[in-house]
Amino acid sequence: MSSSKDSGDNGVSLVRKMLREVLVGREDPDGFFALCVSVLGHQDTRAQFLTVIRPLATANVALHSTLTAIYEEYFSNIEDDELQLAMTLSLLEADEASKQSSTKVNPTHSSEDVSAVQNMSSSFTQRNEQSFKQSSPRQQDISESVMEQEKSKRYRRKKPKKVTGHQVVGLPSAPSSQPPVLLWFRRDLRLCDNPAIIGALEVGAPVIPVFIWAPDEEEGPGTTVAMGGACKFWLHQALSCLRQSLERIGSSLVFLKAESPSDSSLQTLKQLLQETGAKTVVANAVYEPWLKERDDLVLSALRKQGVDLRMYHSYCLRDPYSVTTRGVGLRGIGSVSHFMSCCKQNPGPPLDALELAKMPRRKDGTIIDWAANIRKSWNFSEEGALAQLNNFLQDGVYKYERESGRADSPNTSGLSPYLHFGQLSPRWLLWDAKGAKCRPPKFQRKLAWRDLAYWQLSLFPDLPWESLRPPYKALRWSSESAHLKAWQRGRTGYPLVDAAMRQLWLSGWMNNYMRHVVASFLIAYLHLPWQEGYRWFQDTLVDADVAIDAMMWQNGGMCGLDHWNFVMHPVDAAMTCDPCGAYVRQWCPELADLPDELIHKPWKSPASMLRRAGVILGQTYPERIITDLEERRSQSLKDVAQVRLQFIQYVDKFSGCDLVPVPPRLLSESLGLHEDAVARGKQFLLPLITRMEFKHQLEDPDSDADSNPFNAVLKGYVSRKRDETVAFLNERDFTASVMNEGAQRRERIDMNYRRMEGLPQPREPRGKSRRTPTAKDKFSIVPGGVRNTPR
Numbered sequence: 001m002s003s004s005k006d007s008g009d010n011g012v013s014l015v016r017k018m019l020r021e022v023l024v025g026r027e028d029p030d031g032f033f034a035l036c037v038s039v040l041g042h043q044d045t046r047a048q049f050l051t052v053i054r055p056l057a058t059a060n061v062a063l064h065s066t067l068t069a070i071y072e073e074y075f076s077n078i079e080d081d082e083l084q085l086a087m088t089l090s091l092l093e094a095d096e097a098s099k100q101s102s103t104k105v106n107p108t109h110s111s112e113d114v115s116a117v118q119n120m121s122s123s124f125t126q127r128n129e130q131s132f133k134q135s136s137p138r139q140q141d142i143s144e145s146v147m148e149q150e151k152s153k154r155y156r157r158k159k160p161k162k163v164t165g166h167q168v169v170g171l172p173s174a175p176s177s178q179p180p181v182l183l184w185f186r187r188d189l190r191l192c193d194n195p196a197i198i199g200a201l202e203v204g205a206p207v208i209p210v211f212i213w214a215p216d217e218e219e220g221p222g223t224t225v226a227m228g229g230a231c232k233f234w235l236h237q238a239l240s241c242l243r244q245s246l247e248r249i250g251s252s253l254v255f256l257k258a259e260s261p262s263d264s265s266l267q268t269l270k271q272l273l274q275e276t277g278a279k280t281v282v283a284n285a286v287y288e289p290w291l292k293e294r295d296d297l298v299l300s301a302l303r304k305q306g307v308d309l310r311m312y313h314s315y316c317l318r319d320p321y322s323v324t325t326r327g328v329g330l331r332g333i334g335s336v337s338h339f340m341s342c343c344k345q346n347p348g349p350p351l352d353a354l355e356l357a358k359m360p361r362r363k364d365g366t367i368i369d370w371a372a373n374i375r376k377s378w379n380f381s382e383e384g385a386l387a388q389l390n391n392f393l394q395d396g397v398y399k400y401e402r403e404s405g406r407a408d409s410p411n412t413s414g415l416s417p418y419l420h421f422g423q424l425s426p427r428w429l430l431w432d433a434k435g436a437k438c439r440p441p442k443f444q445r446k447l448a449w450r451d452l453a454y455w456q457l458s459l460f461p462d463l464p465w466e467s468l469r470p471p472y473k474a475l476r477w478s479s480e481s482a483h484l485k486a487w488q489r490g491r492t493g494y495p496l497v498d499a500a501m502r503q504l505w506l507s508g509w510m511n512n513y514m515r516h517v518v519a520s521f522l523i524a525y526l527h528l529p530w531q532e533g534y535r536w537f538q539d540t541l542v543d544a545d546v547a548i549d550a551m552m553w554q555n556g557g558m559c560g561l562d563h564w565n566f567v568m569h570p571v572d573a574a575m576t577c578d579p580c581g582a583y584v585r586q587w588c589p590e591l592a593d594l595p596d597e598l599i600h601k602p603w604k605s606p607a608s609m610l611r612r613a614g615v616i617l618g619q620t621y622p623e624r625i626i627t628d629l630e631e632r633r634s635q636s637l638k639d640v641a642q643v644r645l646q647f648i649q650y651v652d653k654f655s656g657c658d659l660v661p662v663p664p665r666l667l668s669e670s671l672g673l674h675e676d677a678v679a680r681g682k683q684f685l686l687p688l689i690t691r692m693e694f695k696h697q698l699e700d701p702d703s704d705a706d707s708n709p710f711n712a713v714l715k716g717y718v719s720r721k722r723d724e725t726v727a728f729l730n731e732r733d734f735t736a737s738v739m740n741e742g743a744q745r746r747e748r749i750d751m752n753y754r755r756m757e758g759l760p761q762p763r764e765p766r767g768k769s770r771r772t773p774t775a776k777d778k779f780s781i782v783p784g785g786v787r788n789t790p791r
């Protein structure tokens with residue numbers, strides 16, 4: 001608390017000093033205001049700016065009123081902008097809604113066969129709304145009161161015309177609208193509990209219900225009399241009733257005949273698909289062997305044409321082709337008891353048949369059960385998820401806010417696999433977390449991180465394999481496979497890294513802090529490509545999640561949207577996460593007897609100590625695979641500087657930040673243009689927050705990591721302050737440049753306005769506001785007392 005207050009006080013006193021610069025004419029009012037916002041932030045500027053400039057009210061009235069005007073314009077603009085944004089959004093929503101409702105009544109339609117086809121999806125929605133109204137008494141109350149109000153208005157309003165018949169919704173006329181779905185009715189002539197109907201509606205396109213009469217196919221190869229006279233009569237009535245039911249909800253049923261020997265359901269469907277442009281056919285399965293054979297044929301033929309045939313099961317309780325006698329035998333076959341036993345014994349396709357948890361076998365036939373520890377470590381059920389959540393909320397969440405970086409105690413929620421497999425709903429989790437007394441802000445942010453990962457993946461689909469920042473694609477990586485293997489197996493000789501990698505292998509999980517430690521080791525010290533780390537994590541984590549894993553490895557691999565402003569040191573990181581070595585003792589038991597102060601660096605132990613602890617380096621515990629940590633870090637920095645220089649077009653010359661091409665979706669959102677137009681146009685580059693040490697290294701690409709004032713290696717608690725300062729500098733840099741751009745834009749608009757109106761241009765201000773701070777710049781003094789060096 002006190003530190004943030006201190007930094008606030010420092011900021012205000014800097015602003016006061018700067019005010020003197022304005023008074024003596026070395027700084028102009030706009031630049032002063034921009035820097036004030038970047039130093040104090042929005043909230044503090046809003047709260048304190050007027051107080052800071054109050055002395056001017058008597059001493060320099062003109063300057064006071066100029067600054068007050070800038071202040072008022074700035075903050076009123078923000079509110080206006082927000083209001084305008086909200087209005088634009090609501091207009092867009094309204095526009096979207098009206099577009100949707102208009103597509104529901106698209107009257108254009110040409111094909112004769114399907115002339116009565118209607119949009120089932122819209123009518124089903126209406127139907128659902130109706131039934132909801134009927135089923136909910138509260139809703140009924142509301143609708144009754146609305147009706148009362150309507151009655152009273154009746155005489156004042158013109159009575160609307162009664163709609164006769166149904167709104168006929170045709171096939172989409174616009175080539176871009178979604179192709180319709182064929183709903184192929186066979187022996188499922190009902191609306192209720194019909195999986196095919198639900199499947200068709202889920203596609204979200206117009207639905208064309210169709211019945212094809214193919215008597216030869218029904219009959220099959222022998223004499224089955226599948227469709228006797230009485231049955232045909234019933235079929236006729238049932239079809240007629242189904243058509244009426246469909247018409248009642250605004251749809252209809254197309255009848256087609258495939259009677260001649262040359263004709264077939266397949267031919268008829270193909271023709272219908274051609275006429276309607278449908279790309280999906282949905283049906284419920286029928287089980288007579290000759291009909292199943294026909295359906296299999298239809299399936300493969302349509303698939304070849306790129307049509308998706310979706311088959312659901314609803315005719316029998318159990319799909320007869322899935323019932324097996326496994327575990328029951330053949331005794332009593334034919335009796336219903338035997339059949340029921342078969343169903344009970346084999347409920348659906350056996351899970352084991354999916355071979356998800358199949359273990360490899362040794363040559364002698366014994367099983368290698370690599371998941372034994374994972375099985376012991378987790379309760380895989382939904383109840384397990386809820387129990388874990390309750391434990392966390394009752395106790396863990398309080399520690400989480402303070403000490404989530406500890407490896408030696410389970411201070412994080414451990415909910416990631418449950419979230420990944422949807423055994424726990426993120427909305428439920430957020431709701432429960434908000435209910436905790438401490439309203440854990442840090443934990444809530446973590447859930448936002450999860451969504452951020454999916455947003456990033458939606459913008460950059462090649463996130464899991466392609467470095468996002470262009471220059472980093474050319475980075476020189478090591479191909480030392482022995483190093484990769486040692487890292488994967490937890491045999492690097494660095495106990496903290498090894499403990500984490502063994503925990504991963506044995507339990508399928510490690511906490512966030514340890515993921516950072518091992519990722520830093522792989523990238524910054526072993527120089528192995530981040531994609532290797534990503535792939536190993538994907539194979540070994542029980543919560544392996546393409547979006548999150550890719551985002552985090554890209555960030556760790558220095559090429560993601562966000563740069564980690566730290567590198568975890570494989571030994572010093574233990575000061576924060578495992579100060580007494582309990583974590584290492586758990587996962588590397590061969591080191592358990594070393595004293596606390598040496599357990600993270602056994603190579604520093606005297607021979608006698610090692611002997612007493614039963615450790616023989618190179619035998620019971622591996623020697624370090626690399627020893628020149630500092631040199632390797634320096635090399636990594638130099639490599640980065642080299643590719644940044646090589647692809648200097650991707651480095652912003654003002655701020656030194658990396659630039660990435662903006663994906664078309666983002667660009668079209670920002671410019672309000674169609675995505676196609678944006679994709680055809682010029683490539684836009686966006687500056688990203690970039691690690692300070694990289695920016696500095698660009699000035700002197702061959703310097704060592706040690707001489708870099710922004711050296712990112714995080715040494716436990718000691719460097720926290722430094723890390724926070726670096727984060728502050730980054731943010732301030734960014735804000736200052738954005739603010740400056742804003743001020744310049746305002747100046748430009750003002751100049752153009754004056755030019756058009758023939759008004760005189762204002763005099764050039766004497767001091768120019770700076771885009772980025774320099775060493776001489778007073779604003780380079782960070783509240784914490786660290787000086788920013790010139791770039």
Ligand SMILES: Cc1cc2nc3c(=O)[nH]c(=O)nc-3n(C[C@H](O)[C@H](O)[C@H](O)COP(=O)(O)OP(=O)(O)OC[C@H]3O[C@@H](n4cnc5c(N)ncnc54)[C@H](O)[C@@H]3O)c2cc1C
Nearest residue numbers: 412413414415416446449450511512515543544545549552
């Ligand atoms: C290199 C690297 C790879 C990672 N790979 C994965 C992965 O494949 N799957 C995965 O779920 N998490 C991944 N993470 C993020 C994070 O480490 C795990 O979500 C966290 O350790 C899971 O433990 P927890 O449930 O106790 O987390 P808590 O700290 O209790 O967080 C609660 C939940 O928030 C979400 N969350 C937490 N941190 C992050 C984050 N940084 N980004 C996105 N969501 C987050 C998770 O769903 C997590 O379960 C990775 C982190 C790193 C550094």
